[in-house]
Ligand SMILES: Nc1ncnc2c1ncn2[C@@H]1O[C@H](COP(=O)(O)OP(=O)(O)O)[C@@H](O)[C@H]1O
């Protein structure tokens with residue numbers, strides 16, 4: 057156990073050091089996800105001639121669509137920067153040839169994965185903080201101090217589900233190397249099936265699929281706190297469902313990783329590109 | 330153009346310096362180490378005759394690959410002129426490349442997802458062959474390389490040796506008069522190496538009369554194959570001649586090779602002593618006019634170590650290298 | 666770079682371009698899952714914009730949009746914009762990353778010693794990407810017809826093809842620039858992502874120029890995509906054009922020439938730099 061903690065610490069240190077070699081990448085994740093929202097703001101203005109829409113309120117609970125998509129962008133970044141980071145990390149290790157040594161070591165794989173996932177969380181937290189600052193000062197989003205803690209609590213639950221996905225992704229990356237395109241697909245599907253950009257109530261099929269995505273509940277709960285000023289008591293059901301999905305995601309994620317790792321060791325394609 | 334018939338490759342005073350940027354704290358902070366300049370090739374003159382098999386022999390990091398890349402237009406030298414079959418590589422790089430076939434080291438110089446044949450077909454188009462010409466040429470190359478059976482399999486399924494055969498076939502796809510082969514047998518097993526060496530010497534050089542520059546750090550390979558050898562060290566060519574003439578350059582001693590467990594002090598015996606040790610075993614090469622005279626001295630001096638074997642031999646290119654540079658040829662790899 | 670091309674050389678270059686195109690198809694088709702994904706993703710990408718539009722106006726029609734553009738159907742307007750912007754995607758990611766991909770495969774040096782100028786590969790890749798994107802475009806039009814009942818004026822096809830052709834001309838220039846950038850920057854994909862994002866913001870894809878702040882409107886007028894998308898939508902769904910037809914065409918040509926020239930220059934500079942520093946084989 058002591059060794060595991062040491063391993064996790066070393067893994068985090070290594071990853072943060074490597075990330076610091078790519079300052080442009082850091083700037084990118086800290087700034088760009090907010091800029092991707094801009095076309096939606098202009099599009100909204102072209103369609104409704106302002107920044108409010110009564111029709112939007114019926115579905116989203118708020119008529120202000122700009123804060124809606126800004127929060128969507130920030131929270132989804134937390135997810136995707138971590139997933140890209142995790143996939144890219146394993147891909148590079150495999151390209152450098154270090155992956156074989158990592159998998160060949162007697163260390164517990166789950167500790168290595170925890171180390172990798174935690175380092176992604178550290179960087180994602182930094183990215184998201186920067187984005188919130190940009191949104192507050194650049195786009196007039198407001199955030200009162202009292203809301204920060206409950207929001208963080210929901211984020212924490214989102215992170216756990218994310219780890220499930222990240223671990224599964226790590227396993228899949230062992231097999232198919234080019235995980236970037238896979239994460240791209242996940243990203244697109246999430247954009248489509250969870251309320252990142254628009255309220256999912258717009259289409260019954262989308263609304264149904266969104267029920268199995270943890271991000272949906274995280275967004276509902278966080279927007280409830282942040283934009284709609286709903287009391288925590290009315291949001292418990294989202295939080296509970298989120299926690300339930302977390303358990304499922306982590307279990308399934310670990311099973312997938314375990315399966316993939318075994319499969320790769322049998323077919324011997326770790327270092328092959 | 331008057332040179333064309335004699336000099337297939339003419340290089341004058343090539344200098345290639347790499348700048349190694351200083352490391353920065355956290356990647357963006359102040360520099361914590363200074364910029365470094367690596368003189369990979371440091372004033373090299375080279376004249377290779379038409380039809381010659383020319384060897385560049387030197388340890389890892391000597392600058393062989395860098396020199397070959399300069400000759401092949403892949404790197405721009407800081408200064409110096411190169412012409413290939415009379416075409417200046419800066420003024421008319423395309424014409425120069427048309428005369429050149431090249432293999433560079435490394436596992437991944439082919440498309441792993443394409444078959445051997447598809448790889449060659451693609452490169453044939455880049456070298457200006459028509460589809461029919463390409464098919465004919467590929468059939469021929471696959472046949473002499475013994476790859477006919479597996480030409481439709483993907484490169485990722487090939488062994489290292491087969492990949493090297495495809496890589497050499499690619500260099501030959503347009504039947505160029507000049508070939509640059511960078512470490513053609515690196516990492517291959519003895520049977521593949523033997524095939525490649527004899528193919529280079531017999532088929533390409535002797536039968537087809539191609540001009541070949543081959544780099545290697547195996548002295549046997551250079552010795553066996555090459556008409557002339559340039560010995561390279563730290564970016565400079567320290568000697569150029571035929572293997573025999575090079576060996577004649579050092580005093581005509583005999584060499585007593587002594588393999589010991591542990592260390593022994595042989596200094597003062599014979600004319601020169603070179604030692605090399607690995608894993609507790611030390612090999613001493615003692616040069617003397619007449620080896621028999623020093624045998625008993627050697628056995629006496631070895632009391633602290635155990636002699637495993639003794640051999641009498643002639644000076645090798647390795648001795649020449651040591652003589653010229655004071656360094657060993659096949660020392661520890663500097664890990665590229 | 667040779668400006669005097671003999672017919673012999675032209676034939677060789679065309680052959681090399683075609684070989685590049687065929688090779689790309691072969692490699693792409695070995696990754697079957699990725700291939701299918703490449704067909705579907707551009708579609709999925711459009712949905713959020715469409716659904717966002719529907720959530721805002723509570724349906725498809727917007728009187729505000731009609732006042733601004735002459736088109737009242739926000740869904741069709743948005744879809745057409747994004748479908749044809751696919752060519753930008755192709756230029757940046759397909760063309761721009763062709764050489765970078767070779768670097769990753771390890772084959773870049775082998776390609777660069779062949780007696781063909783570098784830009785021929787980029788053009789070969791442009792050929793491949795355009796064909797690929799063309800196929801995706803047809804597929805997309807079929808799908809949106811079924812899903813959203815988007816109907817286009819068939820008689821507008823000819824001028825639309827001219828617009829696409831002229832836009833591609835500029836985009837090849839962009840592809841050359843990105844190729845260069847991708848070779849010298851470790852984080853080439855970020856440079857491309859930034860360029861891509863900036864161009865998509867100022868191009869009137871899902872909104873008309875009028876909603877942009879004045880400065881962005883000025884920048885927008887220097888983008889080939891602005892004229893192409895507006896022109897394409899004019900002929901397919903009757904959007905009002907702010908700039909006349911021939912004026913649009915000639916501006917597109919002018920921008921195209923500028924972009925191609927800068928692309929070639931940039932590429933030349935990078936090629937020199939990479940060969941000086943010996944970073945060609947590096948990933
Ligand atoms: N792109 C590069 N950047 C910096 N240094 C380089 C580069 N390529 C080679 N070197 C350095 O130049 C020297 C000569 O290398 P090389 O030509 O590969 O030697 P050889 O092929 O003889 O083993 C080495 O010290 C190597 O580290």
Ligand SMILES: [Mg+2]
Nearest residue numbers: 393394434512
């Ligand atoms: Mg070398």
